[in-house]
Every structure is written in structure tokens, then in C-alpha cells.
Amino acid sequence: MIINFLLRKYKQNELALEQEPTSSLFQKRKEALTELILLDLEHNGVLKVKTIKITADNKISIVDVDFSNNRAIMDAMGGPVEVVVTDELYNFFKCPVLMMLDKNGYKKDVIANTVASFLYGYIENAVPVLGDVILAQPAGERKGDLEGVGEPEEKMQMLMQRFGFLETA
Incomplete structure (x- = not known):
């Protein structure tokens, strides 16, 4: 990058x-x-970087997102996003990773995202994640500086091995 x-x-x-x-x-x-x-x-063209998207219907893909543009992030997610960081994310990836959740997921008739719920800590807090998610990593000293996950192909394979039900989109 x-x-x-x-x-x-x-x-x-x-x-x-x-x-x-x-x-x-x-x-x-x-x-x-x-x-x-x-x-x-x-x-x-623009500051797009590759990162991973996991949908509620268990599809995983590598997408290009311009993390410097809030409108582009919202377009990739289909609406406003909420950013979360959990111990489960860090423990799974062995590095700082955050999830961007569909902020309106609870307002829609949306199914739970099994992988995202696990990475959110569903086992401990019993709160599922609804809708699609995008993964990102911190990219600087400022809180809002984000970039795509490093080596997205490898991380995607890691997720697919751990969650055998995931399919490529």
C-alpha cells in the first residue's frame, strides 16, 4: 500500500x-x-484499498473500499456504519482489526451474520451482528485513519478454513 x-x-x-x-x-x-x-x-483513480466483506448469507469476498471517504464506506455497506473492536478480532487475526457493522441492521428485517457475531463476541455477550460487515485495520496515529486488512487473500483463506460454511461471492 x-x-x-x-x-x-x-x-x-x-x-x-x-x-x-x-x-x-x-x-x-x-x-x-x-x-x-x-x-x-x-x-x-481513487484511494481504494482491498479488504474483506462478509455477508449475512455467508458469502465472503475481497472488495475495494476508499476508507478516506465516508460516502464510499457507506456505499460499500449499504448505509451508515458502526465501528467495533473486540478481543475476539485481535485473538483471531493476531493483530489489530476492526469490523464495520451495518448501523441500521437492527431496523431492517436482516438475518444474523454468524461469522461477524462470533468475532463480535456473541458467545460471551449474546448480542448477534445483523447484516454485512467489512474488516479494516488502523492506519495511523489518528483514530479515523483506516486501511484494508493486510494480505486480504491470506486472511480470507484463514476465515474460510475456520468457518467452513463460508463461500466466495
Whole structure:
């Protein structure tokens, strides 16, 4: 994910510029990073990254989501989302992973998502997850910085091995 690296460096450079606004080195670095980001955007269209989506009807797929755009996230989920982090997610993936849930799931006539409910901690709290979910990972120092799960193909295979009823979409 080169673009995520560039964006992190850009943010670091912005913080450094706040400390030293007259630094010609930081100004030149900002111009170079801006140019690289624009080239990447031109080449790839938008800041979409690959991540995993699990539907309530037990379909799993790798989808492209622009995590820098709330509208794109809502479009991928079909409405507003709620972000959750659980011990079960961390224990399963052995790294920080979060789930984006359909915030309106309880308002619709939607079935429970078995995999998401397990990863949410259904065994302990008896609260099922309704509807589809998308997985993401923290991507920076700010709370809202997200990116797709690293190595989504491997993580998808891991999920399919653990939950044998999952089918590719």
C-alpha cells in the first residue's frame, strides 16, 4: 500500500511544518509528496484499498473500499456504519482489526451474520451482528485513519478454513 505510506509521510511532514514553518526542507518534501500522491491518484483513480466483506448469507469476498471517504464506506455497506473492536478480532487475526457493522441492521428485517457475531463476541455477550460487515485495520496515529486488512487473500483463506460454511461471492 504505497499510497498509505505516502499519506502517513505527508501527515508527518505537515506536523513538522507546524513546528518549523520556514523550513525549506519540509516545504520541498511537501511538494514532492504531493506530486507523488497526485501521480498515484491519477494512476489508480481513487484511494481504494482491498479488504474483506462478509455477508449475512455467508458469502465472503475481497472488495475495494476508499476508507478516506465516508460516502464510499457507506456505499460499500449499504448505509451508515458502526465501528467495533473486540478481543475476539485481535485473538483471531493476531493483530489489530476492526469490523464495520451495518448501523441500521437492527431496523431492517436482516438475518444474523454468524461469522461477524462470533468475532463480535456473541458467545460471551449474546448480542448477534445483523447484516454485512467489512474488516479494516488502523492506519495511523489518528483514530479515523483506516486501511484494508493486510494480505486480504491470506486472511480470507484463514476465515474460510475456520468457518467452513463460508463461500466466495
